[in-house]
Amino acid sequence: MYVILVYDISNEENGPKTWRRVFKICKKYLTHIQDSVFEGELSESQIFKLKGELKKHLRTDLDSCIIFKSRNEKWLDKEFWGREDNATSNFL
């Protein structure tokens, strides 16, 4: 599965702490491409695991986290309208 994950963490009730935790979890699984946007290829079990980890920290009444899934990266047209980068490359 090719996924794009976006989140919006509320500043209320110790929000920055939640934000840091969520950020740290996401970067174990996905590539950080923009402020609160991550992207990458994950298997079902990895998505399952990521969801499990995030659920412990996301506050259902305050925070939002959305994941867009596509069967394969090739079904996803990606265009850069500003600065172009190859953040998701495995060649570093």
Added chain:
Amino acid sequence: MKRKITGMMYAYFHLCKRKLWYSSYNIDMEQDNENVLIGRFIDEGSYSRKDKHLLVDGVINIDYIDKGIIHEIKKTKKMDQMAIAQAKYYIYYLKKMNIDVTEAVIDYPLLKEKQKVLWSDADALEIERNLLEIEVILGREFPPNDYQKKSVCRKCAFFDICYIGGDL
């Protein structure tokens, strides 16, 4: 030296004799099987009670015991015959240790269902017959040519090693 027949081995005996042989010799295939991994996370995450997973003798691994009743947690009912056999083996094993348990329950938390498993003395005979057969299988040099239906095998973590090499 006689091998100890673990609860997992006993369950695999009811599922697939090839899987029983391979896994008994530590030829495990489950480390990167998607379904197995998901199952493992469910297991780690869903019940946080401390007393779960009662490992007896290093042989049987009981999910938990409550009021003298063995509980076994399963995700789906697809392999309920195996689950029943497994639960009965737990009862049998505990009885051998002079712990008198006569009942088990299989919990399907996702289906919100329970299944009662009652012990009868005839079960002991059946189990002992199976144990003998398991020993015969494990005594073999290589896994028995005893394949399940291919459609069933497809979902198994051992599919690749079982089917590679063709001639089937």
Added chain:
Amino acid sequence: MKQAYYIFSNGILKRNDNTLQLVYEDGQKKDIPIERVDELYILGETSVNTKLLDFLAKNNICIHFYNYYEYYVGSFTPRESLVSGKVLICQVQHNQDHGKRMALAKAVIQAASYNIYRNIRYYNKRGKDLESHMARIENLRDSINYCENIEELMGVEGNIRKIYYDTWETIINQQIDFRKRVKHPPDNMINSLISFINSLVYTKVLSEIYKTQLNPTVSFLHEPSTKRFSLSLDIAEVFKPLIADRLIFTLLNKNMINEKSFDVDQYYLRLKPQALKLITNELDQKLKTTIKHRDLGRDVSYQYLIRLELYKLIKHIIGEKPYQGFKIWW
């Protein structure tokens, strides 16, 4: 799907916040998602520490190191996680018993030489006259079965390889000085290309062996564990024609690599960083290529074919099914 990560940049690779982080020389930082890492290649001047190795070991990740001359230095493989006494005993038995060892060594050479043959046939069909080479290789392949010991077998293998390398001047369209293959130091372009790409195939096989119960030091064709993980050398033989050689032909015939891709550094030829990136990228793509597998009835990647080869080997040594080496079937 997990994947290999290749690091060309100079800097520090470290554990940070329970994932990997690459710190470039200019201080910039790049996080690498640990859950996606299958193995790591260090091709730049990168510092690592024990904290990192410990972390990689916990995540079952192999890390392979290359030096400045793009020469493979070695790998760090975590403590074996999949161990089967049964498999180890059978593996050793198949090394110790002459007949058993020969059977496996022959199967490896049979498969490897068939794949070599297929490469030549491919170019023969495309207007390069290689008929006589094909006939000679076929003859040599027939003699594999009559070999009585490893030396004889290695002799036949050497002869096949010699004919094979003779065809390269015809297969490769670029005008390149291509003499006998000398291992180190690589004395010409193709030699350094072969060395580099073969070492990548070797490490890929090693990483796959690590994911099975097989022991990488107990081999059948090569002598066990002379410096390298010799089982990896055995299995790499089978896959080099498909993965390494075909890649070399493509790189040179499409002029993706030519004399300008190299720097001459004293006595050594060294691939320029851009060329190095290109080659590893092409190899990475090649390993991700999928093919419908007849036994399994589903698409598998070239890289996974290596793993399947190891499963076949396990089935052979425990006595379940005779090993037939991978032969290009399409």
